[in-house]
Amino acid sequence: MEGLFLKKVLITDDAAFMRFSLKTMLERNGFEIVGEAENGAIAAEKYKILKPDIVTLDITMPVMDGLQALKQIKAIDKSAKVIMISAMGQEGIVREAIISGATGFIVKPFKEETILKVFEKL
Amino acid sequence: MPEDGVVREPMLEIYLFEATQLMEQLEEISIECEKNRKISTEAINEIFRIMHTIKSSSAMMMFNNIAVLAHSLEDLFYFIRESKAINIDFEKLFDLVLLGIDFIKGEVSKIENDCDADGLSEPLVLKSSNLLQDMKKANGVIIKDDCQAKKEDTKYYISSYEKLGSEIKQKYLARIFYEDGCEMENVRAYTVVHNLKEIASEMYHIPEDIIESDDSVETIRRDGFLIGFSTLTSKEKVEEQLNEIVFLKELELKQVEEYPLELKVLKAKIEINLEKAISEESVFEKRSDKLDINKEEVANIIKSGKQQSIISVNISKLDMLLDLVGEIVISEAMVTKNPDLEGMTLDNFNKASRQLRKLTNELQDVVMSIRMVPVSMTFHKMNRIVRDMSKKLNKEVELVIIGEDTEVDKNIIDHISDPLMHLVRNSLDHGLEDKEERIAASKPPMGKITLEAKNAGGDVFIIVSDDGRGLDRGKIYEKAKLQGLVTKPEGELTDKEIFSCILLPGFSTNESVTEFSGRGVGMDVVKKNIDSIGGAISIESLMGRGSTISIKIPLTLAIIDGLEVAVGTSKYTIPITSIRESFKPKENDVIADSEGNEMIMIRGQAYAIHRLHRIFNIDTEVTSSNKGIMVMVEDNTKVACLFVDSLIGEQQVVVKALPTYIKKAKGIAGCTILGDGNISLIIDVSGILDR
Numbered sequence: 001m002e003g004l005f006l007k008k009v010l011i012t013d014d015a016a017f018m019r020f021s022l023k024t025m026l027e028r029n030g031f032e033i034v035g036e037a038e039n040g041a042i043a044a045e046k047y048k049i050l051k052p053d054i055v056t057l058d059i060t061m062p063v064m065d066g067l068q069a070l071k072q073i074k075a076i077d078k079s080a081k082v083i084m085i086s087a088m089g090q091e092g093i094v095r096e097a098i099i100s101g102a103t104g105f106i107v108k109p110f111k112e113e114t115i116l117k118v119f120e121k122l
Numbered sequence: 123m124p125e126d127g128v129v130r131e132p133m134l135e136i137y138l139f140e141a142t143q144l145m146e147q148l149e150e151i152s153i154e155c156e157k158n159r160k161i162s163t164e165a166i167n168e169i170f171r172i173m174h175t176i177k178s179s180s181a182m183m184m185f186n187n188i189a190v191l192a193h194s195l196e197d198l199f200y201f202i203r204e205s206k207a208i209n210i211d212f213e214k215l216f217d218l219v220l221l222g223i224d225f226i227k228g229e230v231s232k233i234e235n236d237c238d239a240d241g242l243s244e245p246l247v248l249k250s251s252n253l254l255q256d257m258k259k260a261n262g263v264i265i266k267d268d269c270q271a272k273k274e275d276t277k278y279y280i281s282s283y284e285k286l287g288s289e290i291k292q293k294y295l296a297r298i299f300y301e302d303g304c305e306m307e308n309v310r311a312y313t314v315v316h317n318l319k320e321i322a323s324e325m326y327h328i329p330e331d332i333i334e335s336d337d338s339v340e341t342i343r344r345d346g347f348l349i350g351f352s353t354l355t356s357k358e359k360v361e362e363q364l365n366e367i368v369f370l371k372e373l374e375l376k377q378v379e380e381y382p383l384e385l386k387v388l389k390a391k392i393e394i395n396l397e398k399a400i401s402e403e404s405v406f407e408k409r410s411d412k413l414d415i416n417k418e419e420v421a422n423i424i425k426s427g428k429q430q431s432i433i434s435v436n437i438s439k440l441d442m443l444l445d446l447v448g449e450i451v452i453s454e455a456m457v458t459k460n461p462d463l464e465g466m467t468l469d470n471f472n473k474a475s476r477q478l479r480k481l482t483n484e485l486q487d488v489v490m491s492i493r494m495v496p497v498s499m500t501f502h503k504m505n506r507i508v509r510d511m512s513k514k515l516n517k518e519v520e521l522v523i524i525g526e527d528t529e530v531d532k533n534i535i536d537h538i539s540d541p542l543m544h545l546v547r548n549s550l551d552h553g554l555e556d557k558e559e560r561i562a563a564s565k566p567p568m569g570k571i572t573l574e575a576k577n578a579g580g581d582v583f584i585i586v587s588d589d590g591r592g593l594d595r596g597k598i599y600e601k602a603k604l605q606g607l608v609t610k611p612e613g614e615l616t617d618k619e620i621f622s623c624i625l626l627p628g629f630s631t632n633e634s635v636t637e638f639s640g641r642g643v644g645m646d647v648v649k650k651n652i653d654s655i656g657g658a659i660s661i662e663s664l665m666g667r668g669s670t671i672s673i674k675i676p677l678t679l680a681i682i683d684g685l686e687v688a689v690g691t692s693k694y695t696i697p698i699t700s701i702r703e704s705f706k707p708k709e710n711d712v713i714a715d716s717e718g719n720e721m722i723m724i725r726g727q728a729y730a731i732h733r734l735h736r737i738f739n740i741d742t743e744v745t746s747s748n749k750g751i752m753v754m755v756e757d758n759t760k761v762a763c764l765f766v767d768s769l770i771g772e773q774q775v776v777v778k779a780l781p782t783y784i785k786k787a788k789g790i791a792g793c794t795i796l797g798d799g800n801i802s803l804i805i806d807v808s809g810i811l812d813r
Contacts, residue, residue: 014171014175121366
């Protein structure tokens with residue numbers, strides 16, 4: 001584990017419920033949620049300002065979807081750690097996300113243990 | 123909305139709130155699309171997004187019946203979007219969507235009331251998949267059981283580091299097993315391949331097709347993911363990298379001289395296809411959200427539901443805040459009007475207290491405004507009712523909404539929803555004639571119901587009007603007489619008075635009780651609801667032309683502008699909004715009729731007098747008319763004069779309900795504490811005038 005500071009996370013999802021669930025699970029396990037975004041455009045903006053350690057991106061969002069946001073964030077910071085939150089049936093998009101540099105992905109609906117397994121390795 | 127005292131888990135709270143909001147949005151969009159017989163790109167995306175969100179959230183919360191239904195509807199709209207289907211049976215489609223919305227709303231309601239969400243969504247899911255099949259047929263899609271594997275697109279990965287000189291490359295064989303339930307194992311395998319590309323100069327894997335085929339998921343779950351690759355990287359480093367795989371259950375890694383047979387076969391078959399950087403022209407672009415800047419009504423509906431920089435606050439916190447602000451207003455008065463300060467010269471103090479007053483006023487304004495919500499949500503709910511009922515009754519009806527941005531206290535909005543629904547139903551059921559009747563009466567065949575909201579002084583007016591057949595004054599009077607609800611002869615009653623008979627309990631002129639209305643338990647409940655928030659209803663109508671029902675509701679329940687009056691040693695507050703004027707009467711202006719009721723003539727009109735000291739049994743020396751003050755007040759239907767000892771002054775007061783251990787006193791709406799610490803009772807003007 002690096003240092004004594006909590007890892008900072010930016011959560012992106014257009015559904016308040018999903019943001020809340022993810023936030024609750026992560027905060028319970030020692031992560032600090034430094035920001036939330038309702039769509040990819042806001043996520044990219046907030047990334048520049050907040051400089052989180054990890055970003056989660058839902059795929060289906062209005063204004064700018066997760067894949068676009070991923071590309072933008074990677075353009076801002078090559079080494080950004082991005083986790084895609086996908087739904088079943090979105091294999092193609094997830095693959096493209098991997099190619100575009102996503103660090104990993106989680107499939108909805110997910111449980112707390114699942115989230116942790118992914119986040120522990122970041 | 124949680125009942126008092128029920129504290130739910132925050133996650134459930136948010137789920138319920140969002141689900142309700144999304145269902146309302148979806149309902150609006152659906153009705154709009156159905157009406158226009160068109161689904162814009164933006165609408166499809168929005169509907170899809172809503173279904174997708176409900177599906178995910180419901181699955182997370184383990185409400186699987188809802189999740190499954192949302193999924194099937196999502197599939198429906200996914201098809202419409204991807205195939206750009208044009209042959210759509212709008213009625214069937216949106217009938218289904220609305221049924222789905224009703225189901226989900228029902229389940230949400232059960233959950234809100236701490237019951238199990240045990241509804242069965244299977245019938246609707248079946249309906250949905252059948253509709254999807256029908257749509258596919260209607261739009262020329264050949265239904266196949268399995269998707270065609272496009273072999274030529276299958277990609278194989280060859281690293282660009284092929285010729286790295288004469289260093290010794292080592293062949294490895296890895297078999298990867300993933301944890302149960304991590305899902306999309308084929309994509310995870312793809313990730314491994316993608317990451318290994320950096321260090322491997324060749325790679326062969328089984329299953330081969332981890333892009334197109336869904337069967338590979340099963341193979342990987344059963345046999346693991348087998349990769350043979352060649353690299354310069356040391357075994358430790360390779361093992362380290364592979365052990366970092368997320369959801370790794372088991373890893374078998376060994377150095378090999380030769381690849382096993384099955385991989386050798388693969389190597390021979392391979393078509394070398396260098397991985398292209400996915401360019402902008404990729405097929406996935408279709409899915410990217412190119413915002414359709416299509417300024418349709420749909421955009422407005424979406425905007426109204428989806429506002430950025432807004433946070434949702436628990437209503438109980440706002441109630442507490444408002445209470446506190448109320449207490450501050452009282453405290454401020456108690457400080458600045460303190461009896462201790464009487465007679466003192468307090469220039470600086472007065473200056474400071476004026477500033478304090480200004481600030482508390484501002485604070486009050488801001489808190490009030492936080493609690494204000496536009497009536498639009500409530501008004502738009504009526505769209506659904508109009509749609510459903512007009513279908514059932516076979517009447518063509520148009521709903522016109524005016525002034526939906528008008529704001530009303532959140533507390534109040536909840537109380538007007540049901541009354542509004544009832545009034546709209548009434549108009550549809552009884553007010554509006556069917557097409558033939560309308561045409562025969564030279565009216566446009568489409569009936570019109572107008573919902574209007576507007577501000578007027580300290581009140582908000584909500585007006586429901588229709589251009590139907592109007593109210594029959596004679597019939598209403600007859601029925602009222604029959605029920606013993608009126609005593610005066612018809613000629614002596616104004617239209618307004620007769621029409622307001624329909625608000626009395628037990629009244630109903632309908633010969634037939636319909637599914638929607640007519641049992642005579644509707645209008646009086648409406649009145650009760652409106653009364654409970656301090657509002658008033660008045661009814662106007664023209665035979666053959668239509669009816670208009672106006673509901674006046676106070677902007678806020680909590681703080682009102684009042685006129686302080688004295689009666690004996692007691693103090694009373696009369697709401698300013700009810701006051702027309704006040705004056706000192708002359709002895710001769712007061713006349714009594716044969717029954718001893720007192721009246722006063724003002725500018726040729728006679729007004730009844732209500733002596734507060736008599737009504738409330740107060741000892742006072744001010745009994746003769748010319749020694750006291752008359753305050754002319756009005757409620758919805760009547761105007762009269764209240765006789766008091768003297769006027770004290772205008773005062774803003776915080777309305778406190780009468781303590782529950784005191785029975786409801788007629789004529790008293792509540793109480794408040796004045797600056798000098800005394801209690802003042804707030805007059806319920808309607809209650810007094812009804813005597």
